[in-house]
Amino acid sequence: MDMSQYKDLFVSEVREHLQGINEAVVALEGAPEDREKIDFLFRMAHSIKGMAASMGYGEMAELAHKMEDLMDRVRKGTIGFLAGVADLLLEGSDLLSVMLNDVEAGGNGSHEILDLVQRLTGYTPLPQGESPLPAQAPPLGEPGLSHPDQDKDTALPEPRQQEAVREKPDASASHNVRVKTEVLDSLVNITGELITHKNRMISLAGDLHAPTLSEAVTDLSRLVRELHDEVLKVRLMPFATVADRLPRMVRDLAKKSGKEVALQVCGKELELDRGILEGLADPLLHILRNAVDHGLEAPAERIAAGKEAVGTISVEVCREADRMLITITDNGKGMDHRRLVAAAVEKGLIRQEEAAVLSPQQALMLICLPGFSTATQVTDVSGRGVGMDAVRASLQAIGGSLGIESAPGTGSRFSLSLPLTISIIQILLVRCASLEVAIPVTKILRTVDLRKDAVLTRGKRKYFRLGEDDIPLVSLHRLLDLPLSPIKGESVPAVVVEMKGRMVGLVVDRLVGQQDVFVKPLGSPLNRMKGIFGGAILGDGQVIFIIDPANLL
Numbered sequence: 160m161d162m163s164q165y166k167d168l169f170v171s172e173v174r175e176h177l178q179g180i181n182e183a184v185v186a187l188e189g190a191p192e193d194r195e196k197i198d199f200l201f202r203m204a205h206s207i208k209g210m211a212a213s214m215g216y217g218e219m220a221e222l223a224h225k226m227e228d229l230m231d232r233v234r235k236g237t238i239g240f241l242a243g244v245a246d247l248l249l250e251g252s253d254l255l256s257v258m259l260n261d262v263e264a265g266g267n268g269s270h271e272i273l274d275l276v277q278r279l280t281g282y283t284p285l286p287q288g289e290s291p292l293p294a295q296a297p298p299l300g301e302p303g304l305s306h307p308d309q310d311k312d313t314a315l316p317e318p319r320q321q322e323a324v325r326e327k328p329d330a331s332a333s334h335n336v337r338v339k340t341e342v343l344d345s346l347v348n349i350t351g352e353l354i355t356h357k358n359r360m361i362s363l364a365g366d367l368h369a370p371t372l373s374e375a376v377t378d379l380s381r382l383v384r385e386l387h388d389e390v391l392k393v394r395l396m397p398f399a400t401v402a403d404r405l406p407r408m409v410r411d412l413a414k415k416s417g418k419e420v421a422l423q424v425c426g427k428e429l430e431l432d433r434g435i436l437e438g439l440a441d442p443l444l445h446i447l448r449n450a451v452d453h454g455l456e457a458p459a460e461r462i463a464a465g466k467e468a469v470g471t472i473s474v475e476v477c478r479e480a481d482r483m484l485i486t487i488t489d490n491g492k493g494m495d496h497r498r499l500v501a502a503a504v505e506k507g508l509i510r511q512e513e514a515a516v517l518s519p520q521q522a523l524m525l526i527c528l529p530g531f532s533t534a535t536q537v538t539d540v541s542g543r544g545v546g547m548d549a550v551r552a553s554l555q556a557i558g559g560s561l562g563i564e565s566a567p568g569t570g571s572r573f574s575l576s577l578p579l580t581i582s583i584i585q586i587l588l589v590r591c592a593s594l595e596v597a598i599p600v601t602k603i604l605r606t607v608d609l610r611k612d613a614v615l616t617r618g619k620r621k622y623f624r625l626g627e628d629d630i631p632l633v634s635l636h637r638l639l640d641l642p643l644s645p646i647k648g649e650s651v652p653a654v655v656v657e658m659k660g661r662m663v664g665l666v667v668d669r670l671v672g673q674q675d676v677f678v679k680p681l682g683s684p685l686n687r688m689k690g691i692f693g694g695a696i697l698g699d700g701q702v703i704f705i706i707d708p709a710n711l712l
Contacts, residue, residue, distance in 0.1 A: 165214065166214070166262065166263075169210055169214050169262075170259060170262060170263045172210060173207055173210060173211070173255070173259055174256075174259060176203045176206055176207050177203075177207070177252050177255055177256055177259070178403055178404070179199070179203050180200060180203050180204070180248065180252045181249065181252055181403075181404070181406075181407040182403055182406060182407070183196045183199050183200045183203070184200070184245050184248050184249055184252075184407075185406040185407050185410050186406070187200070187240050187245065188240075188242075188245050188410070189421075191239060191240040191241075192240075197230070197233055197234055197240065198234065200230050200233075200248070201227060201230040201231060201233075201234055204223050204224075204226040204227035204230055205223075205227050207219070207220075207223040207255065208220050208223035208224045208227055211223060211268075215267075216258070216262060216267065216268040218258065218268060218269055218270060218272050219255060219258050219259070219262075219268050221272065221276065222251060222254060222255060222258075222272045222275065222276060222279075223251075223255065225251075225275075225276050225279040225280055226247075226248060226251045226279060228279070228280070229244060229247065229248070229279050229282060230248075238282075238284050239284070241284050241285075243282060243284060243285065244282070247275075247278060247279055247282060249407070249411075250275060251275060251279065254270065254272065254275060257270060258270045338393075340433065343393055343394050343433070346390050346393065347390055347391075347394060347582045347583070348677075350383075350386055350387050350390045350583065350677075351582060351583055351677025351678075351679075352677065353383050353386070354383055354387065354583060354675055354676065354677050355676070355677050355695075355696050355698070357376070357379055357380055357383050357698075358674060358675075358676075358697060358698030359698040359699070359700070360372075360376045360379065360698070361376055361380070361698055362697075362698035362699045363698075364376045384675075387583055387675075391432065391579075391580050391582075391583070394432050394433050394434075394580075394582075395430035395431065395432060395433070396430060396431065396432075396433050396436055397427060397428055397429065397430050398426060398427050398428070398429050398430070398431060398436070398476050398485075399427035399428065400436055401436055401439060401440050401443060402424045402427045402474065402476075403427070404440075404444075405422060405424065405443075405444075405447060405474065406422050406424075408444065408447065408448075409422045409447060409451060409472065412447075412448060412451040412452065413451055416451060416452055416457075417457060418451065418455055418456075418457055418458065418470060419458055419468055419469040419470065420451055420455060420469065420470050420471075420472060421469050421470070421471050421472070422471075422472050422473075422474070423471065423472070423473040423474070424473075424474045424475075425473070425474070425475045425476065426475055426476030426477055427476070429476050429477070429478060429483065431483055431577065431579065432578075432579060432580040432582070434557070434580075434582065435483075435557050435558075435559075435577055435578065435579075435580070438553060438554075438556060438557035439485075439554075439557065439559075439575070439577065441550075441553055442550040442553045442554055442575070443474075443485070443487070443575075445546055445547075445549070445550050446487050446550065446573050447472065447474075447487065449547075450472050450487065450489040450491065450571070451472070454472075454489040454491035454492070454493075454570070454571055455470035455472070455489055455490075455491040455492075456470065456491055456492055464492075464568070466490070470489065470490060470491060471489065471490050472487065472488070472489045473486075473487070473488045473489075474486070474487050475488075482576050482577060482578060482579070482601065483576075483577045483578075483579060484574065484575070484576055484577075485574070485575040485577065486572060486573065486574050486575070487572070487573045487575075488570065488571070488572045488573075489570045489571055490569070490570040491570050491571065492567065492568060492570075493565045493566050493567045493568055493569050493570050493571055494523060494526070494565040494567070494571060495567045496519040496522035496523055496565075497522070499522050499523065499525045499526060500514045500517060500522045500525065502525075502531070503525045503528065503531060506530065506531065508525070508528050508530065508531060509525070509528075520563075520564075521661060523563040523564070523565055524563060526547045526563070527547045527548050527550070527551045527561065528548060529548040530548075531547070531548075552710075554575060554577070555707055555709050555710055557577065557578075558577065558578040558584075558599060558601060558602070558692070558707075559575055559576055559577040559578070560575075560576045560657060560709065561573065561574070561575060561576075562574035562576070578599075578601045582677065582678060583675060583676070583677050583678070584599050584600070584601070584675070584676065584678060584705075585599070585600040585601075585673055585674070585675050585676075586598060586599055586600060586673065586674065586675075586676050586695070586705060587600055587603060587606070587654065587670065587671075587672075587673050588670075588671035588672055588673070588674070588697075588703070589635070589652075589654060589667040589668075589669065589670055589671060590667065590668045590669040590671055591635050591636050591639060591641050591644075591667055591668055592636060592641040592642050592643075592644055592668065593641075594639070594641060595671060595701070595703055596635075596639070596703060596704050596705070596706050597676065597695065597703050597704070597705045597706070598654060598656070598665075598705070598706055598708060599692065599705065599707075600673065602656055602657075602707070602708055602709070603654055603655070603656055604655045604656060604657060604662060605655045606652070606653070606654050606655070606670060607623075607625075607652075607653050607655060607664065608650045608651070608652055608653075609623055609650060609651040609652075609653060609664075610649060610650055610651075611649060611650070611651060614632065614651060615629075620632075622664075623653075623664065625655070625662070628662065630655065630662050630663065630664050631661075631663055631664065632653060632663075632664045632666055633663055633664070633665055633666065634665075634666045635654075635665045635666060635667050636666075638665075638690070638711045639706075639711075644668050651666060652666070652667055652668070652669060652670050653665060653666050653667065654667060654670075654708075656708040656709070657708075657709065658708060658709050658711075663708075665708060674697075674698075676695035676696075676697070676703075676705075677695060677696075678692070678693040678694075678695055678705060679693055679694045679695060679696075680693055680694075681693060681694055689710055689711065690706055690707050690708070690710040690711035691704050691705070691706060691707070692705040692706060692707040693705045
C-alpha cells in the first residue's frame with residue numbers, strides 16, 4: 160500500500176512527539192522520580208517506533224526502539240534517570256529530528272545511527288553513588304504499552320494504518336482537525352480582500368447618497384467584521400508553540416556555560432497570531448541566550464554575591480487591551496547604564512553631548528545600536544548586546560516594540576509588546592503635502608491638536624509640553640522627504656509615537672480618519688524602503704503606504 164499520502168500527517172505527529180520528549184527529559188532532570196514523566200517518555204519513543212515502522216522508515220524505527228529500550232530500563236528501576244540517560248535521549252531526539260526533516264524534504268530518513276544505537280544499547284551508569292528508581296514496572300498488558308521484545312513487527316492491517324498514525328490519547332481530539340497553513344493564509348487573504356471591497360462600498364454609498372444602500376453596507380460591514388474575528392481566531396496559536404522549545408535550549412546553554420539555570424514560563428496558554436509567533440521565535444531565543452551566557456553569573460560568583468547558586472530566568476505572557484506583553488526577567492548581574500553610555504561614546508556610536516542628556520532608560524536602549532557590545536570576550540553562545548539591533552528590527556517588523564529595564568546586581572527585564580495580528584489592522588490616515596500615508600493605531604500613543612503658541616523652541620529643535628514631559632516635534636514631511644507645507648489655521652496636528660524609547664510628536668498637515676485595512680507586503684525594490692511597513696488599498700481605490708514610525712529615524 161502506498162503510504163506517501165500519510166507522510167504530512169506522520170511528520171506532524173512525530174514532530175509533536177519529539178517536542179514532548181524534549182520537554183519531559185528537561186523536566187525529569189529536575190524531578191528524576193516523576194513516574195508519570197518516565198512513563199510518558201516510554202510511550203513517546205514507543206509511538207515513534209510504531210509509526211516509523213508502519214511508514215517504512217526502518218532506521219528511524221530502530222533508533223526510536225533503542226530509546227524505548229533505555230526508558231524501559233528506567234521504568235523497571237534497573238537504572239535511574241541520570242544525566243547520561245538524559246543526554247542520550249536528547250541526542251536521539253535531535254537525530255530523529257534531522258531524519259524527520261529529510262523525510263519531509265522527500266527523502267527516506269536515512270542517516271548514520273550505528274554509533275548512537277550502540278551507546279543507547281550499552282549504556283552503563285557511572286559509579287557516582289546515585290540510587291536508581293524503585294522498580295515499579297507496569298504489567299505488560301497495560302493499555303497502549305508493550306514489552307519491546309513483543310512488537311518487533313509493528314506493521315498494522317492496512318485499513319487501520321491511517322487511523323493508527325492519526326490516533327491521539329486526548330479525548331477532545333475528535334473535535335479538532337488539521338488544516339494546512341496555506342489554507343489559513345488563503346482565508347485571511349480572502350477576508351482582507353472583503354474588507355477592501357467593503358470600504359469601497361462604503362465610499363460608493365456615501366457618494367450616491369442612497370439610504371437603502373448605506374443600510375445594506377452597514378449590515379455587510381458587521382458581517383465582515385464577524386468573519387474577520389473568526390478567521391483570526393483560527394490563526395491563533397498558543398504561546399506554548401514557541402515556549403515549549405525554551406527549556407531544552409536553556410538547559411543546553413547552561414551546561415555549555417557551566418551554569419545552573421532554572422527557567423519559569425507563565426502564560427503559555429495565551430494565543431497569538433501564527434505570523435507573529437513565527438517572527439517572535441528568533442528575538443526571544445536571542446534574548447534568552449544573552450541572559451544565560453552574560454546575564455547570569457557562574458554559581459561561585461553568585462554565592463559570593465549572596466545569591467543562590469541557581470540563577471532564574473522567567474518568561475511571562477499577559478494580554479493588555481489589544482496588545483500582548485511578553486517579559487523576560489533574569490536575576491543576574493544586570494547592566495550599568497553609565498558603562499553603556501561610556502562604551503557607546505568610545506565606539507563612536509553617539510557623541511559626548513548626546514550622551515550627557517540621556518536618561519537611564521534611554522542609555523539601556525543603546526545596546527540596540529548596531530555594533531554595540533560591552534563583552535570583554537567573544538563566546539560561541541552570545542555576546543551581551545551583540546545582535547540586539549536585529550532583535551529590535553525583528554520585533555518592529557511584526558508591529559512590536561522593545562523595552563529594557565536593568566540595575567547592577569539585580570538583573571535585567573526585557574519587555575516585548577506585540578499586536579494580536581499583523582494581517583488586518585486598524586490605521587490612522589494622515590496627510591503630508593500631497594501624500595496620504597497610514598500609521599498603525601497600535602503604534603500611536605495619542606493624537607494632539609497643538610495651538611501655535613504651545614509649540615516651544617530650544618535651539619533649533621521644537622517641542623511641546625505633555626504633562627511633565629517635553630515632547631520633541633519632528634516633521635513627518637522631512638522624514639518622508641516631502642516638501643514642507645505652510646501651517647494653516649491656528650493649530651498644528653501631531654501624532655505622538657514612541658521612537659527609540661522616548662515619545663516623539665510627528666507633525667502632519669491633517670488627520671484624515673481611521674479604518675480597517677488589509678496589509679499587503681511590498682515587493683522589490685519597495686520592500687527595501689526604510690520605515691515602510693506595507694501597503695493597502697482604500698475604498699476609493701487609492702494605494703497607500705503604511706509607515707513604521709520607529710524605523711523612520
